[in-house]
Each structure stands twice: as structure tokens, then as C-alpha cells.
Amino acid sequence: MAIEFNQSLQSYNSFGILARAQEMLRVTHIEELQTLIRSPAFKDRPRLVLGGGSNLVLTGDVKAMVLKVELKGKRLVREDEKGYLVEAMAGENWHDFVTWTLDQGWPGLENLALIPGSVGASPVQNIGAYGVELQDRFFDLDAVDLSTGQRFRLNAAQCAFGYRDSIFKHGALQQQLIPPLRDSALERPPAQKPLQALTLETQVDGPPIDLGLGLANRALITHVRFFLPKKWQAVLDYQDLQKKCLEHANPSPSAKQIYDWVCAIRREKLPDPKVIGNVGSFFKNPTVSSEQCKDIIAREPSLVHYPLLDGRFKLAAGWLIDACGWRGKSIGMAGVYPKQALVLINKGGFENPCTGGEVMTLARAIQTSVYERFGILLEPEPTVL
Ligand SMILES: Cc1cc2nc3c(=O)[nH]c(=O)nc-3n(C[C@H](O)[C@H](O)[C@H](O)COP(=O)(O)OP(=O)(O)OC[C@H]3O[C@@H](n4cnc5c(N)ncnc54)[C@H](O)[C@@H]3O)c2cc1C
Incomplete structure (x- = not known):
């Protein structure tokens, strides 16, 4: 190396x-x-x-x-009557991996098509799009502890997935010790074991790994495994996908059809980073109590809001930013994408790019105006270094 x-x-x-x-x-x-x-x-x-x-x-x-x-490789770990357990190494391109699973006839990841980036980063912020989150298909992952070199395996509960969130985004959490894996345990094919037993296949080799410190910058994810059930069900809750069903008079699209629609919708709505630099949604959609939501609606009747199962409401961050008049505005070479206010862009291209300082100044100005108008502090989605 x-x-x-x-x-x-x-x-x-x-x-x-x-x-x-x-x-x-x-x-x-x-x-x-x-x-x-x-x-x-x-x-x-x-x-x-x-x-x-x-x-x-x-x-x-x-x-x-x-x-x-740049760790490469992907494979079917096993198939049983319930579904497919599929593994990819961290350096695989996410979209190529999604395409490959569909080409093999293993549906389930189609709503997550065309999200840029690597497989290894996908659990870090529990990527999500069009009604599906990574955690819905996640089985487990392997990682290397960057302070000891020990390899370990985490299941979904241990990853502490949340909305664009996981243990890999956090520092100190409550103490939770897990045993590291012997390298031999990682290589052993799990073919004879029932699927659920896989997560328990950890063997102690050295001191346990302390998840209590959180894993931000402490671990490098090497492999991610997904369980794709044979009883596949289309996820079509999103308005854009429902519209496609109506347009194509197709209420029961195949996984490949959903994949094509998701790609088409994303190409229309989001700037291609190869052409206009961006990191996708810059802020998370905030969650508010029903009282706060009612209070805002009393002042802003057109507020875009979605009820959550716990009685709270998710608000569209893009709508809040738009309502504050930011669409198309810029600071230096950093701008707000004219087609979607949630996306901040590099207006100077590769030749005369924006600086990270300009992006963050713009982001803070947006945060301030949304806070002053709605009392909501928008939380950035990307990692800022
Ligand atoms: C146009 C566009 C659209 C997007 N749409 C979506 C979307 O719909 N939904 C969504 O959730 N996200 C979306 N994103 C954000 C982004 O694609 C995802 O967050 C993606 O998972 C980032 O992958 P990456 O490999 O580029 O990660 P990086 O940007 O390289 O890293 C992101 C973070 O993960 C850490 N990390 C990366 N790899 C590893 C690893 N192997 N082990 C441990 N930590 C690691 C890094 O240290 C960093 O903190 C979009 C971005 C763009 C540009």
C-alpha cells in the first residue's frame, strides 16, 4: 500500500x-x-x-x-426458500450494485437506485429514497476497528439506524461491548447455518470492541450484506411513483420498472454531480410535534407536512427553504439549486469551484432564516470537514 x-x-x-x-x-x-x-x-x-x-x-x-x-467484490452468500442474502464489499459503487442485484433477479433495492456513492458508506447515514431505507433490506456488516485493526460484525440493532443516521455518525453513546471476529470466522461460508444465526457468528479474539464510544471515524466498513426476500412487494407510497403508475396505466409495476422510474425521476429532479457539483439533499427533513406543526400551519397554511406513526410530523426542508426565498440565490460560487431548494450546488464547475467556506456560509444563512421564520433549526445531512 x-x-x-x-x-x-x-x-x-x-x-x-x-x-x-x-x-x-x-x-x-x-x-x-x-x-x-x-x-x-x-x-x-x-x-x-x-x-x-x-x-x-x-x-x-x-x-x-x-x-x-477501494475494496471490490460482490456475491450471493446464500439462497433459501425465504430469500437471497447478498454481500458487497465497501468499495463497490452503490448504484452498480443495485443494478447487479436486479439483473440477477433479486428485487428489493430498486427504490434506492441512482444514489451516488459506495456500498460501504450506505449504512453510515442509512441511505433512503422513495419510501425505502437501507435498514429495510440490511442484514449485517463487517468493519475494521481503526485503532486496533480488529474485525467485527454488527447487526441492524447494533448499527442503531435512524433517519439518515447510525452509530457511524456518532461519538459517545451508552456503553455496549461486542466481541471482535476472528479472521477465520469471517471467511467461513455460512451456508449450513440458518440466516438468522449469521449475526451470532462472532468469536472472541482479543478484547471486546466498545461501541459505547460511537464509531464515527473509528471504523472502516468492509462488507455489507442485504437480505432480499423472495416475497417481493413493490413500495409505491411516494407521490412521484404513484404518478408514474397512473401515467403508464400500470398499478403493479415490476421491480425493474420501478428502478427505471426512480432513475428517471431522479435525473429530472436532481443535478448530476458530474455536471453540477452537489451532495444531494443538504439538510435533513425536520420532525416537529403535532402542536408545533399546527402552530406553523396557522401561519403558513400551505406547509408541506407528513404524519409519522408516533404522532409527530415530518416537514419538507426544501419547502421551508423555498418559503424563505432561497431558491436560486447564491453566496460566492455556492448556490441553491433553482429546481430544488434542498440542494446546494457548486456554480463554478471544476474550473472555478465554490469553496467549502462558501457552502457553509450559505448553509448557515439558510439555517438562520428558516429558524427565524419557523423556529426550526435545520440539520445538515453531509459530513462537514
Ligand atoms: C446527487 C445526489 C443525490 C443523493 N441522493 C441521496 C438520497 O436519495 N438518499 C440518501 O440517503 N443520500 C443521498 N445522497 C448522499 C450520498 O449519495 C450518500 O450519503 C452516500 O451513501 C455517500 O456515499 P459515499 O461513498 O460518497 O460516501 P462519502 O461521501 O465518501 O462519505 C460519507 C461519510 O461516510 C463515511 N464513510 C464512507 N465510506 C465508509 C466506510 N467504508 N466505512 C466507514 N465510514 C465510511 C465517511 O467518512 C463520511 O463520514 C445523494 C448525493 C448526491 C450527490
Whole structure:
């Protein structure tokens, strides 16, 4: 594994922001990474795990050692009467993986088509789109502890998935110890075991891994496994998909049809990062109590809001930003996408790109005006460095 010094990160972040990594290492083999972690040179060094860079805002050069995840491979782990257990390594492109599963005849990930980035980053913010979240299809994942080099496996509960959230986005949580995996346990094919037993296939090898500290910047996800049930059911709750069903007079579309529709809708609504730099939705959709929702509706009758099962309401962050007049506005080379106010864009392209500082100044100005008008503090979705 050769360290690259002073590496430009412009083509490794979907905003196209100019920034450099003092040191960058391409992770192509897990064992090499483990050796590096255990070497004295790596000990106590800050590091940044980098996938496709499509959920990152770089506000300066990166001093931490950048670990660029390029682990490749995907396979069917097993099939039984209930479904398919499918695995991909972290460096696989997410959309290519979704396409591959559908091509194999294993539906279930179609609503998540065309989300940029890598498989390894998909659990970090529990990616979601068009009524499906990663956690709905997730089985478990393997990761390497960046302080010890130990490999470990987490199931969904241990990942603590939430809306665009997981244990990989957090520091200190309550103490929870899990045993690390022996490397041999990871390689052993799980074919003879019932699916549910897979998560228990952990073997103690060294001190347990303490999830209590949270796993932000502490772990590099190496493999992610998904369970795709044979009893497939279309998820068509989203208005855009319902419209497609009506337009095509097709109330029971196949998974491939949904995949095509999702790709078409996304291409129409979102800027292609290869053409206009962006990180998708810049803010999370906020959740408010029913009282707060009623209060806002009394002042703003057209507020876009969706009831949640717990009695609270989810508001459309894009609508709030739009209502504050931000659509099409800009600060320096950072702008608000004219077609969708939730997306911040790089207006200067690759030649004259926005800076991370401009993006964050714009984001803070938006936060302030939404807070002053609605009393809601919007939370950014991407990782800001
Ligand atoms: C046009 C566009 C549309 C988008 N639409 C959606 C959408 O519909 N839904 C959605 O949820 N997101 C969406 N996103 C956001 C983004 O695609 C996802 O968050 C994606 O999972 C990021 O993947 P990445 O590999 O680019 O991650 P990166 O940007 O490289 O990293 C994101 C975070 O994950 C960490 N990370 C990355 N890889 C690993 C790893 N192997 N192990 C541990 N940590 C890791 C990084 O340290 C960082 O904190 C969109 C982005 C764009 C540009």
C-alpha cells in the first residue's frame, strides 16, 4: 500500500471543491489495512474514511490520513426458500450494485437506485429514497476497528439506524461491548447455518470492541450484506411513483420498472454531480410535534407536512427553504439549486469551484432564516470537514 502525498481531492468529492489530502492511502486489501493500523507509524493518527465523496463538504485541506476505500467484490452468500442474502464489499459503487442485484433477479433495492456513492458508506447515514431505507433490506456488516485493526460484525440493532443516521455518525453513546471476529470466522461460508444465526457468528479474539464510544471515524466498513426476500412487494407510497403508475396505466409495476422510474425521476429532479457539483439533499427533513406543526400551519397554511406513526410530523426542508426565498440565490460560487431548494450546488464547475467556506456560509444563512421564520433549526445531512 503506497501512501500518496499532497493528493488533490477535487475529483474525489461530488461538490468538486478544491482541497488536498496530505496523505492518502487506497485500501484494496483488508489484511494490509490491518497491518498498517497495527504499525507504530499509524497509531493515534487522525484518519478520514473516504468512499465516493458524495456526502462530504471539505472546508480545507485534509490533515488526517485519508483512507480511500477501494475494496471490490460482490456475491450471493446464500439462497433459501425465504430469500437471497447478498454481500458487497465497501468499495463497490452503490448504484452498480443495485443494478447487479436486479439483473440477477433479486428485487428489493430498486427504490434506492441512482444514489451516488459506495456500498460501504450506505449504512453510515442509512441511505433512503422513495419510501425505502437501507435498514429495510440490511442484514449485517463487517468493519475494521481503526485503532486496533480488529474485525467485527454488527447487526441492524447494533448499527442503531435512524433517519439518515447510525452509530457511524456518532461519538459517545451508552456503553455496549461486542466481541471482535476472528479472521477465520469471517471467511467461513455460512451456508449450513440458518440466516438468522449469521449475526451470532462472532468469536472472541482479543478484547471486546466498545461501541459505547460511537464509531464515527473509528471504523472502516468492509462488507455489507442485504437480505432480499423472495416475497417481493413493490413500495409505491411516494407521490412521484404513484404518478408514474397512473401515467403508464400500470398499478403493479415490476421491480425493474420501478428502478427505471426512480432513475428517471431522479435525473429530472436532481443535478448530476458530474455536471453540477452537489451532495444531494443538504439538510435533513425536520420532525416537529403535532402542536408545533399546527402552530406553523396557522401561519403558513400551505406547509408541506407528513404524519409519522408516533404522532409527530415530518416537514419538507426544501419547502421551508423555498418559503424563505432561497431558491436560486447564491453566496460566492455556492448556490441553491433553482429546481430544488434542498440542494446546494457548486456554480463554478471544476474550473472555478465554490469553496467549502462558501457552502457553509450559505448553509448557515439558510439555517438562520428558516429558524427565524419557523423556529426550526435545520440539520445538515453531509459530513462537514
Ligand atoms: C446527487 C445526489 C443525490 C443523493 N441522493 C441521496 C438520497 O436519495 N438518499 C440518501 O440517503 N443520500 C443521498 N445522497 C448522499 C450520498 O449519495 C450518500 O450519503 C452516500 O451513501 C455517500 O456515499 P459515499 O461513498 O460518497 O460516501 P462519502 O461521501 O465518501 O462519505 C460519507 C461519510 O461516510 C463515511 N464513510 C464512507 N465510506 C465508509 C466506510 N467504508 N466505512 C466507514 N465510514 C465510511 C465517511 O467518512 C463520511 O463520514 C445523494 C448525493 C448526491 C450527490
